[in-house]
Amino acid sequence: MxxxxxxxxxxxxxxxxxxxxxxxxxxxxxxxxxxxxxxxxxxxxxxxxxxxxxxxxxxxxxxxxxxxxxxxxxxxxxxxxxxxxxxxxxxxxxxxxxxxxxxxxxxxxxxxxxxxxxxxxxxxxxxxxxxxxxxxxxxxxxxxxxxxxxxxxxxxxxxxxxxxxxxxxxxxxxINRIDSRITIDEVKVKGSKLQLMKDVSWDYIEEPHLLIGGGTGGGKTVVLMTIIYALAKIGFVDICDPKNSDLAGLKKIPVFHGRVYTSKEDIINCFKENVEFMEKRYERMSTSPRFQAGKNFTHYDMKPKFILVDEWAALMAKIDRDYSQQSELMEYLSQLVLEGRQAGVFIIFAMQRPDGEFIKTALRDNFMKRLSVGHLESTGYDMMFGDANKTKEFKKLDEINGVKVKGRGYIANNGELAGEFFSPYVPLDQGFSFYDAYSKIPIMEFEGEEFSVFEEYKPPLETIDPIEEEETIENESNKRPLKEFADEQNLKMPTLRKIIYLLTEQGIIFERTVSAILVDPFQEKLLLEILSQFEEGGRRSYPKAVEATIVHHGLGQGQGQA
Incomplete structure (x- = not known):
């Protein structure tokens, strides 16, 4: 003592x-x-x-x-x-x-x-x-x-x-909370912790499910896109945008192909598929030779799965008069919120204010991390942060030291005191593009039978000239999943994905489905030749091996596309 x-x-x-x-x-x-x-x-x-x-x-x-x-x-x-x-x-x-x-x-x-x-x-x-x-x-x-x-x-x-x-x-x-603000390049996931400020993180395993609130113009969309940018690198992200606005455009980006939903039917189906995915994952965990009671998905080397909904209230408004759809959706949501943590399925909701009219209080209480940006009314803060913050003075600050600040708000674990929060700084005024950043994120392969519940992504139909139709059909029939090629040649998938990423930067496009990267015979030849160049170069640089192979074949900037 x-x-x-x-x-x-x-x-x-x-x-x-x-x-x-x-x-x-x-x-x-x-x-x-x-x-x-x-x-x-x-x-x-x-x-x-x-x-x-x-x-x-x-x-x-x-x-x-x-x-x-x-x-x-x-x-x-x-x-x-x-x-x-x-x-x-x-x-x-x-x-x-x-x-x-x-x-x-x-x-x-x-x-x-x-x-x-x-x-x-x-x-x-x-x-x-x-x-x-x-x-x-x-x-x-x-x-x-x-x-x-x-x-x-x-x-x-x-x-x-x-x-x-x-x-x-x-x-x-x-005090001096703004000094703990970080940039988007520092927003990374370490273990299960998503870094949001120097001393603030979201541990999605210990604090499952994230609830984001904020009024129009407060910076909520930028926070969402920043979170997506970090999570898409370590797990699978399904994006639901019932307003069909900012996030809907992400469907054109390879890493989100087939994982962006806008119509009410598609969003409900997304929740249904994820419930089936969760159940299959639990089944796979329980039958695993490594099974141990109480262990979560990380023990079985499984990746986390995130379902993000921008403006849940807009979705509920769309199905306001359809009680069967409401009941179905709330049933799926309840299962995911209450049972998803151990299987690695997490919900992220963004709303202007988490009104009990749109999300049941009992479910809202299971969102263990709460984050607000911009300014809310006192009732909005009460809904976000609960009775533990009844006496807290939520200050409205638009300027700090004479400089206008966006993305300021509050963050807390459910039932705890809220702390001042500054969203990661994104240099949009200096030309930063979320879409360019997302395009560079490598696609993760679906590994595990639980992924079979997701419908195969079907890209929009494009007009094909009759002269090229026969050649296209022939090329399609020659393509096969990258994993099949890797198994046949006894190659490592991470190495091949890295090479494909470098080739994509040079304009050589690989076709992707929701669950796999497809390669044709010529692309297989390219991959093998690059690996050979890498070995001959003393195993020093993949970019140099890619460059040498491209020069040898006279490819680049759109040539050699699948």
Whole structure:
């Protein structure tokens, strides 16, 4: 057991004047210099008082302004001075709210009132402030128990936690949250954690299912597309866009072929297929030689599956009068939300506000991660973050330090205090394109019999010239899945996918279905030749092997397409 716990600096009465004290400290060297100058030129000052007086007065005024400016910059930029300012703010708060004790002391036949503050300590780092208040039944105890929202506003921070530590109650306030913002390149999945800020992540296994709320123009779509960008690299993503708007255009991108749904019938079928997928995966897990009770899908080397719905309320509005479709959809949703975690099936819902009219409260409570962007009304925050945040002050901030900020909101685990959130920065104004970024994501092969439940993707019919029709049919009949070719040649699928990605960048297109990459005899020859070039080059560079093979065949930029 510790005999002493460091709680930070104790708040004193004189701390309310700290800004003035530090200003005087900065000014004092100038005052000494001016006084010394006056002493050296005392006789001249007596003879010519006006010129010397103007000069000294100007020096005093300049030194006052200059020291005030230095003082202001230090309080804004330096952590030490920010700590002093927090002491000043807290001291003034205690005094102005009568949270102090008065003792009467007799001095020289006079009675003087001496003000003393209760034991209040503050500890501050770059990103966190901890304030500890003494309890022990003192006269201010009841008021000290409910200061979270007050401290949050006072320090322009984010109230995160309240704990009882022996004789004290301690409040944790997060500050400077925007400094923890990351860029889209830093949004990655490590293990089962999707990094959203430097110190904020979504662990989709421990916190299954994500609920996103936000009004129009708050940055909800950009957050969704950022999340898709990270998840599509490590798992399978089904995208449902009942509004047929931003996300509907992703169906043209290879990695999402056959996995984007817009009509109500297709979306309901998507949920149905994923329920069947989940059940087959559970069956496969239970019959596996590696089966262990309580283990989830990662134990069996299975990839996660995400079902993302943008504007669930729009979908419910489409089937508002069709009670059979409503019942069917809610049944599938309930199964996935309640049973999907262990099988690796996760739901992501985006809504302007998670109204109980569109999603049952019992189901909503099973979305363990909550995220809002933009500004919501108080009822919207209540629906998003629940009773645990009833007293939280949800601040509306459109600008920080004079700069307009988008993508600001709040994030929390269900039932916990919400914290300030800044969505990853996406440089759209510098030419970043989500569609280009998605196009570079390699396609994952469907491995496992549970994927057989998904319907084969059928691309839109294209007009074929009669002269080319016979040749096209012949080429189609010669194509086979990449996995079949890999097994025949005893090659590794990840290596072949890497080479195909490099060839695609050079304009050589491979046909893809929802479950496989198809190769024709010429493409098989190319792949084998590239592997041969790689071996001859000392196994140093796949890009160089690809380049040498393309030059040898005179291909590139659209030639040699399947």
């Amino acid at each position: 510790k005999l002493f716990t460091y709680r930070g600096k104790r708040v004193r009465v004189f701390h309310r004047k700290l800004k003035g004290i530090t200003w005087f400290i900065w000014w004092f060297p100038f005052l000494l210099a001016i006084s010394f100058y006056s002493y050296l030129h005392l006789e001249e000052l007596k003879v010519h008082p006006l010129p010397q007086g103007y000069f000294l007065g100007a020096g005093l005024l300049f030194s006052l302004i200059f020291s005030w400016f230095i003082n202001r910059v230090c309080y804004r930029k330096m952590l030490f001075f920010q700590k002093l300012n927090s002491l000043r703010i807290l001291s003034r708060f205690l005094l102005e709210n009568n949270l102090y004790l008065v003792k009467k002391v007799r001095r020289e036949n006079k009675i003087i009132e001496k003000i003393t503050l209760p034991q209040v300590y503050i500890k501050q780092s770059r990103y966190k402030i901890e304030v500890s208040f003494i309890l022990e039944g003192n006269k201010f105890q009841d008021r000290f128990l409910n200061l979270g929202a007050t401290l949050e506003v006072m320090f322009n921070g984010d109230f995160r936690n309240k704990t009882f530590d022996n004789r004290f109650i301690k409040y944790e306030i997060a």
